Amino acid sequence: MIEVKNIRKGFGDKIVIDDVSAVMEAGKCNLIIGSSGSGKTVFMKCLVGLFKPDSGHIIYHGDDFTAMDDKQRKEIRKEIGMLFQGSALFDSLTVEQNVMFPLDMFTDWTLAEKKQRVNEVLKRVELVDTNKKFPSEISGGMKKRVGIARAIVLNPKYLFCDEPNSGLDPQTSLVIDKLIKELTLEFNITTVINTHDMNSVMEIGDKIMYMYKGKKEWEGTNKEIIFSKNQRLNEFIFASEFLRDAKDMRMLEQAGKIDENRNMDDMIK
Numbered sequence: 001m002i003e004v005k006n007i008r009k010g011f012g013d014k015i016v017i018d019d020v021s022a023v024m025e026a027g028k029c030n031l032i033i034g035s036s037g038s039g040k041t042v043f044m045k046c047l048v049g050l051f052k053p054d055s056g057h058i059i060y061h062g063d064d065f066t067a068m069d070d071k072q073r074k075e076i077r078k079e080i081g082m083l084f085q086g087s088a089l090f091d092s093l094t095v096e097q098n099v100m101f102p103l104d105m106f107t108d109w110t111l112a113e114k115k116q117r118v119n120e121v122l123k124r125v126e127l128v129d130t131n132k133k134f135p136s137e138i139s140g141g142m143k144k145r146v147g148i149a150r151a152i153v154l155n156p157k158y159l160f161c162d163e164p165n166s167g168l169d170p171q172t173s174l175v176i177d178k179l180i181k182e183l184t185l186e187f188n189i190t191t192v193i194n195t196h197d198m199n200s201v202m203e204i205g206d207k208i209m210y211m212y213k214g215k216k217e218w219e220g221t222n223k224e225i226i227f228s229k230n231q232r233l234n235e236f237i238f239a240s241e242f243l244r245d246a247k248d249m250r251m252l253e254q255a256g257k258i259d260e261n262r263n264m265d266d267m268i269k
């Protein structure tokens, strides 16, 4: 679990994160949504220690990350897996070498032990027989899987994903979302995901935080978001007329005002 208490972060005179508090639970996909420039990336960078908040606290499983020295912080970082936007694989390394990278950095295992662990995680993300391939030889969806394999190879307690579906088609996005959700549950990981993808919000949003101009404007689950009366949130999510109609339809359905066996022709009339 990660507890964020009243963090603030600014650059010069500009306040970018304004008194945000949140609780991110283990075994759940905690999503951060918001329009461009609302502060999602800066918030995530504060959580992983890439930015130091100006004030406030970030508590990892009871320990105050913001009050730690570099050595203690490094210990927490070992427990963090990161899936970067665009997968961020090393082009000159094979799939196996990419996934092995964190093991080279943080363990003193033998090569045989490392290879065994790499094979375990590649199997888990359903990427067998790709060990010797280079990133340029595999598809975008496969690259994401390699990124996920690398992110989980050290058995992280925390997983941070920045736009995990960027550049993927809707079906492949769904497969990646499901994989992240499964791993989150299977290993009881506290997963934090920055996303613009509304499919992900609805599919895997156990907990969603909506940011607006650096503040937490709304939070809730994927079940609650559809019924939210927060005007800014609604304008953000249901940006198109099509989505607004779909929402109205869903609400009528929930209220039992639409017959499940309705005839499409009748509806069009």
Ligand SMILES: Nc1ncnc2c1ncn2[C@@H]1O[C@H](COP(=O)(O)OP(=O)(O)OP(=O)(O)O)[C@@H](O)[C@H]1O
Pocket (backbone or CB within 6 Å): 011, 016, 034, 035, 036, 037, 038, 039, 040, 041, 042, 043
């Ligand atoms: N290193 C920095 N120095 C100065 N300003 C920054 C820095 N990083 C981010 N900002 C500013 O902080 C604000 C929030 O940026 P951030 O990248 O967190 O937005 P975001 O919600 O992640 O947007 P997007 O969805 O487009 O990635 C923006 O106004 C941005 O210009």
